[in-house]
Amino acid sequence: MGKSIGNEEISEQELRTLNEPAENQDLIAFPEWTEYRKKNGLDPLGMQNSSVNLYQSLLPGISNVTLRMxxxxxxxxxxxxxxxxxxxxxxxxxxxxxxxxxxxxxxxxxxxxxxxxxxxxxxxxxxxxxxxxxxxxxxxxxxxxxxxxxxxxxxxxxxxxxxxxxxxxxxxxxxxxxxxxxxxxxxxxxxxxxxxxxxxxxxxxxxxxxxxxxxxxxxxxxxxxxxxxxIARESTEQKFYEAILLSRASAPSSGALARKLSILLILKVADFLEREPRADEVRWVLYAGHDQQGNILSLDDPSLEAQRSRWWVYHANDLCHIAHEALLKFTLDTLGDYPSGLGMERLIGRCAQHILSEISPVPETWSALLEGLEPASNAFDASDPDSEVSLTNEIIRAGRDDARICTPETAAKAVRLLAILHRRIDLVGADLTEPLGGFNPDAFRSLLSETRFLDRHREAPFGQTIERVLEERVIRRHLWVALRKLRHQGDYTFLIESDDGKLRLREKDGPVFTNPRLGPAITFLKDIGLLGNTGLTEAGREAIYS
Known part of the structure; x- marks a missing residue:
């Protein structure tokens, strides 16, 4: 299922990054049509592709570079x-x-x-x-x-x-x-x-x-x-576009039905917020079930609730790989302090020690950490420093290059984000097997594979679990992914090189959101008159409530 590692759809290679803190994500990033982005380093842990495959199934027929309807x-x-x-x-x-x-x-x-x-x-x-x-x-x-x-x-x-x-x-x-x-x-x-x-x-x-x-x-x-x-309002042309997006009369294929439900969710969020939503707001509202002020999103439709659950899994999966990529950035920044290199054991030990120094008190086990966690009632509440949106914004600010350094405090927040995701899955009983169980666990790492890994180490000493995450899920995982890209695609994407028993820094990379086609979908809805600058139009309201 899906594409090989590092071979995401063209949009992920050509778009200007959308992966800034949420307050900067109110603009659509348009393609650099005349240039191809350098592919080296794309998806350094082989985790982003599971998110890409998820959003392709949620909004088929639209891509990140189909920009006008x-x-x-x-x-x-x-x-x-x-x-x-x-x-x-x-x-x-x-x-x-x-x-x-x-x-x-x-x-x-x-x-x-x-x-x-x-x-x-x-x-x-x-x-x-x-x-x-x-x-x-x-x-x-x-x-x-x-x-x-x-x-x-x-x-x-x-x-x-x-x-x-x-x-x-x-x-x-x-x-x-x-x-x-x-x-x-x-x-x-x-x-x-x-x-x-x-x-x-x-x-x-x-x-x-x-x-x-x-x-x-x-x-x-x-x-x-x-x-x-x-596009003339109420024209036959406009009605064709509306039917493509909403298929109100019928949805003859699973793709058409998925597209219809996702488009309806965007319109519902616009109605909920009483304005045109940003792409990042749509994904956070669908994940949290709230706006940033704590108002509850009410859908009153089992099919829309089921589709929101699929978007929940997509967004949680994205948060999972962002946490891992932040730990990768922390590892790379740490390694950068040692130009002559460090052995694997010493590098892992130093990174784990720095992370543990930011966690107080240090729990005995991963299980003990989970039992002591109470996830935020609103994951989209930026005023709560322990909400997913607050932790993620801090993690993203660690950057992807030398311009910013991922500190031990930020790395500890990445660990906490992983734990909150794990705990929330336990509390809500989220079914990850249906959307994520079909991925090859070697080629595709996901929220499912990573929580299963943590489940296997719930009762191990906490410091040992952090070390194993750093070694197995970050460093060795990156080296495996880079080797696979070299063998199968001819791309040299190693961020770390091994020489004479030591690891040396080659390049840096870090946490980045995938971009799930929501920006173009919002533009399409504006193009055909269902959304305006102030939110739902009368035609848009009719589309979701007729």
Whole structure:
């Protein structure tokens, strides 16, 4: 089940980090479309992939780089129009049309002041500023293999982000005879026609300009209704998008049902908060069941409660790997004080000693620590220093490089976060086997594997348990993951190197949240008019209460 270690979906490699303290997470991080992020060090403990697999199942059909809903209609229309008017099954010709459509879309968006989430706007800004006359030629920038590209990715935003989701949702079907995608009979063709109907005569203009490869300013003015923010309310196109997200009439597949339930939860949280929620707020409210002021989220729907439980497991799993990655950062920072290196035993001993010095009183066993814990009544209460959100914010501030140091106090908070998670699972009787039990325990570490490890050492001396966590779940785990990446992917991602019986620091890494597609989902809901800056719109309220 899932992907190999270090091979997360493209969004996890290309997004600017969303993993700052919660107060800084109110902006969507858009992709660095023209650059690929360095993959070295990604998921250094092989724990993030279990979270990625969870959120992929919770919000299928949306990814972290499918940033605007209207691209779904644009590609459906383009595929339908290409089949009717071009019909060439050469993939390179289809690629050329895709790239020209995207380049022209970027020019339209930039000409009208720019909109976030449109691929190629950096190129479009330069091109419009530097155009010698009224005519802007985009043929060369869109030509496959061109050095003057609007986007470096061979298949543009279509290949890098949207193609897989179009098939996942069922907007596209595969042909038995060629590689060119076709709109599916009902959803794909219906969405394509609705998109064209919304544009009217401008659809003809748009396709003509795609074939021509150039555009003038008057034509860019005329194409304004194409913008992703211009989906007409109550239009057939808008209703298609709403059906994709909510599938109110039916949810024919498990993926459609999961997407529907997660989208409804986002809308419920928006109604609960009485404003547009940030992505990080959605995950914390679904985990805690409260807002930060302690108000209780009431869903009154067993299917939504069940979906919230799945999001609870996802978020708890994320907190688990954040705690382990903080211990990794502490280990790396400690090792950095010894340029000549330290033996494994000495490094573990020093790290454990420093952590224990911050815990008072030191419990006899892990079991004794759990018995003395009373998790916060509201895990999202930032005013409670022992809540999960407070501990996590402190841990994240330890950073991932030399700019900040993970102190023994922070490492001790990571241990406490692990214990609180373990204790909360015991108290609520959370079932981790169904969502996490299918992962290969070697390739995928998760909240389930780590709590089982701690269960096996409940009655061991507490200091010994901390040492075993540091050695087996952090240091040796990282070395195993890095070796696997080297063997299977050719990536050298070792943060620690072993030489002549000593461990030496090579690079640093640290705690980081995964990004569960909530930001794009919120933007989609705004695009189709179900969410606004002040929260639920009347259409959004109708969607969840009708």
């Amino acid at each position: 209207r691209y779904y209609g644009l590609y459906a229309w383009l595929a339908q129009r290409y089949a009717k008017e071009i019909g060439d099954t050469d993939p390179n010709n289809w690629k050329r049309h895709v790239r020209r459509a995207e380049a022209l879309y970027a020019l339209v968006a930039t000409h009208h002041g720019g909109e976030p989430g449109v691929a190629g706007t950096d190129w479009a800004t330069r091109t419009l500023e530097e155009a010698p006359d009224d005519t802007i030629d985009f043929k060369e920038a869109a030509e496959p293999g061109s050095e003057a590209y609007y986007l470096k990715q061979a298949w543009g935003a279509f290949g890098a982000a949207y193609r897989s989701q179009l098939f996942d949702i069922g907007i596209f079907d595969r042909s038995d005879d060629h590689e060119i995608p076709l709109p599916s009979k009902d959803l794909g063709e219906g969405l394509a026609q609705a998109f064209e109907h919304s544009l009217g005569s401008r659809a003809e203009l748009y396709f003509r300009l795609i074939k021509l490869g150039s555009v003038n300013h008057d034509e860019l003015d005329e194409l304004a209704p194409l913008l992703p923010s211009r």
